[in-house]
Amino acid sequence: MTAILTRGTSTDHLGALESEAVHIVREVVAEFDRPVLLFSGGKDSAVLLHVALRAFHPAPLPFPLLHVDTGHNFPEVIAYRDRLVAELGLRLYVAAVQEWIGDGRLTERPDGTRNPLQTVPLLDTITEHRFDAVFGGARRDEDRARAKERIVSLRDAFGGWDPRRQRPELWSLYNGRHTAGEHVRVFPLSNWTELDVWHYIARRDVPIPGIYYAHEREVFARDGMWLTAGEWGGPRRGERLLTKSVRYRTVGDASCTGAVESTAATIDEVLAEVAASRITERGATRADDRLSEAAMEDRKREGYF
Amino acid sequence: MAAPMPRPCEQVSRLLRLTTAGSVDDGKSTLVGRLLHDTQSILADQLAAVDRATRARGGVELDLALLTDGLRAEREQGITIDVAYRYFATPTRKFVLADCPGHVQYTRNTVTGASTAELAVVLVDARNGLVEQTRRHLAVAAFLRVPHLVLAVNKMDLVDFDEPTFRRIESEFAVVARSLGVRDVVSVPVSALHGDNVAARSGRSTWYRGPTLLEHLEAVPTGREAVAEPMRFPVQLVLRPRTPEYPDYRGLAGRIASGVLEVGDDVIALPSGGRSTVTGIDTPDGPVLRATAGQSVTVLLADEIDAGRGEVLAHPAQAPRVVTELNADLCWLADRPLRAGARVLVKHGTRTVRAIVTELTGRLDLHTLLHTEPPTALELNEIGGARIRLAEPLAVDSYATDRHTGGFLVIDATDGNTLAAGLVGPDPARNTA
Ligand SMILES: Nc1nc2c(ncn2[C@@H]2O[C@H](COP(=O)(O)OP(=O)(O)O)[C@@H](O)[C@H]2O)c(=O)[nH]1
Numbered sequence: 001m002t003a004i005l006t007r008g009t010s011t012d013h014l015g016a017l018e019s020e021a022v023h024i025v026r027e028v029v030a031e032f033d034r035p036v037l038l039f040s041g042g043k044d045s046a047v048l049l050h051v052a053l054r055a056f057h058p059a060p061l062p063f064p065l066l067h068v069d070t071g072h073n074f075p076e077v078i079a080y081r082d083r084l085v086a087e088l089g090l091r092l093y094v095a096a097v098q099e100w101i102g103d104g105r106l107t108e109r110p111d112g113t114r115n116p117l118q119t120v121p122l123l124d125t126i127t128e129h130r131f132d133a134v135f136g137g138a139r140r141d142e143d144r145a146r147a148k149e150r151i152v153s154l155r156d157a158f159g160g161w162d163p164r165r166q167r168p169e170l171w172s173l174y175n176g177r178h179t180a181g182e183h184v185r186v187f188p189l190s191n192w193t194e195l196d197v198w199h200y201i202a203r204r205d206v207p208i209p210g211i212y213y214a215h216e217r218e219v220f221a222r223d224g225m226w227l228t229a230g231e232w233g234g235p236r237r238g239e240r241l242l243t244k245s246v247r248y249r250t251v252g253d254a255s256c257t258g259a260v261e262s263t264a265a266t267i268d269e270v271l272a273e274v275a276a277s278r279i280t281e282r283g284a285t286r287a288d289d290r291l292s293e294a295a296m297e298d299r300k301r302e303g304y305f
Numbered sequence: 306m307a308a309p310m311p312r313p314c315e316q317v318s319r320l321l322r323l324t325t326a327g328s329v330d331d332g333k334s335t336l337v338g339r340l341l342h343d344t345q346s347i348l349a350d351q352l353a354a355v356d357r358a359t360r361a362r363g364g365v366e367l368d369l370a371l372l373t374d375g376l377r378a379e380r381e382q383g384i385t386i387d388v389a390y391r392y393f394a395t396p397t398r399k400f401v402l403a404d405c406p407g408h409v410q411y412t413r414n415t416v417t418g419a420s421t422a423e424l425a426v427v428l429v430d431a432r433n434g435l436v437e438q439t440r441r442h443l444a445v446a447a448f449l450r451v452p453h454l455v456l457a458v459n460k461m462d463l464v465d466f467d468e469p470t471f472r473r474i475e476s477e478f479a480v481v482a483r484s485l486g487v488r489d490v491v492s493v494p495v496s497a498l499h500g501d502n503v504a505a506r507s508g509r510s511t512w513y514r515g516p517t518l519l520e521h522l523e524a525v526p527t528g529r530e531a532v533a534e535p536m537r538f539p540v541q542l543v544l545r546p547r548t549p550e551y552p553d554y555r556g557l558a559g560r561i562a563s564g565v566l567e568v569g570d571d572v573i574a575l576p577s578g579g580r581s582t583v584t585g586i587d588t589p590d591g592p593v594l595r596a597t598a599g600q601s602v603t604v605l606l607a608d609e610i611d612a613g614r615g616e617v618l619a620h621p622a623q624a625p626r627v628v629t630e631l632n633a634d635l636c637w638l639a640d641r642p643l644r645a646g647a648r649v650l651v652k653h654g655t656r657t658v659r660a661i662v663t664e665l666t667g668r669l670d671l672h673t674l675l676h677t678e679p680p681t682a683l684e685l686n687e688i689g690g691a692r693i694r695l696a697e698p699l700a701v702d703s704y705a706t707d708r709h710t711g712g713f714l715v716i717d718a719t720d721g722n723t724l725a726a727g728l729v730g731p732d733p734a735r736n737t738a
Contacts, residue, residue, distance in 0.1 A: 022560070056558075173652055173713070175716055
């Protein structure tokens, strides 16, 4: 392999965002004892994992992954997750919401949605394994509460986020000091936008689950979204199943994550569609975020991702 | 390995980090909303939500200020409590905007926003001109050495786009800026509410020949300053894979804080003092011959010198100074005041050391950027000089010569909170700062 003077793409905005994220991931690994990376199988966690692998290349990834599993999965996403873990020789912990429901630590919600139920298994697992730094793929452009989130964000023993207690974050000096029982959430992709994430997936050929690309699927309409037919609550009486060409913009609890009609089957087509899109990804496809104007803020305060 | 081909719809653009400051009601939220709106960074559902909120408050025209509305407590109380980050882009540039509230805890927020900004937009209301707050905002930007300043004279529609009004404010601002040592100032007459000279040139200010605000944001040079500075490479950690494929690999992982590093360069590791030669610079895409400020890379050296986390690599002829005592300015960010004798932690680059604040040497007057008499305590949001004794040496630069390696955090050793932003003072061994 011959060295080249400077690589063309390393100093443009995407290169700058990647360098910033790599710096953050390395800082946390250097200063914390037990980091873990939240891995949902969604595109943001796929990009975060990719950045982390690059941060330590050619050494192996120095921390495990944690999947908080709602049980309402797209089979394609689980298959993708398991393939990736096997190919890269990663360590994966799974915290299954079903287990918490099974032994009574959690009760199923009347609406059957499980995204909000992820918080307790997440916090219990953090405590059990004494994780002190939890990487997440959240971005500040996603939501107004997230816009105020720090890159390294302190959480109390209850996982709670107190916007008034946030430490000022100056220069690129991250203060992750914490006392026993506290941990930090770390968001290396804070300054990325949805479009940046897609550009990065294209540039680096980041593997993502196939459901992000257009495919034929049996869906039914509810609350202005296309939901997939499955064992969880759908379709109900009066909701008609149709076969459509759709793709997903986010993957979460399959019972409340909607698909958008699309024919974008390649990364370049997806990029073009995202660039032209006039609706934010959460607004389009996540019923849980449409519950109230402050939905995300409330969940963050309770210890959500 | 060949460099990846650019994709058809991928534009090569640069990143500019900026911050905004203005006193309450000067129209800062409206301006930020206007920038987001006019660069099409606001999507349909967000616009619909703002439209609903506008109507709920009895408004008719879209209230752009609501676009940047924050947390519920803030909405309920009609105040902003914290820095929020906003993102917008044009075909040639991507912007990260630190949106800083203008009041409560104001220095704390503006200092935070300004610490990473390459450009600051300072807002004034054309009807009021420069006010006390404007001078403070300007002083904070000057103090943190934000390289580019923009004065946005807002609400020009309320003064009928009167040129003399604009010129008067412009020259008053220029005088203050000059007295604070700020050179690069551009003034733009705008109406954030109606969009004049923000993204689109106004037909109502034909006398104005300068750039629109957005044109200026797109044109201002970025990152150049950091590349021209002496090279600094704070080592974050040592990568030792010990895999069959890489049995003896030992790479220093880090991000180039400033300057340019090339293969073949002689380097010194400080504070330890070991010397070696760069034999390789690795990236996940393969080796490179040269890396510049801002890039995260892995550096390979000819010798196994003591250069782990906490060391800084530099060129021997342009090395940082190694000190066990700091003369610094502190911007105090904690509720509990600082007094001489305080035991703290100092976090600088990739090294954290124990320290004692031995003396408060003065309080900074934000009007003049001069120090007054030594105070007995430094209160929340005050800036003052201090002498700090370090338990272990640090390799530092003056903040005035390198923004990237001249800043540090003061941390509470007990609860871990960030107490102050620190700026390393001039080198006492040199006459010029
Ligand atoms: N006429 C006029 N009013 C403006 C302009 N910019 C902002 N305003 C109004 O000034 C008030 C304060 O604006 P806002 O953006 O909330 O100020 P902030 O406190 O600095 O964020 C609001 O009523 C705005 O509609 C402008 O350019 N022209």
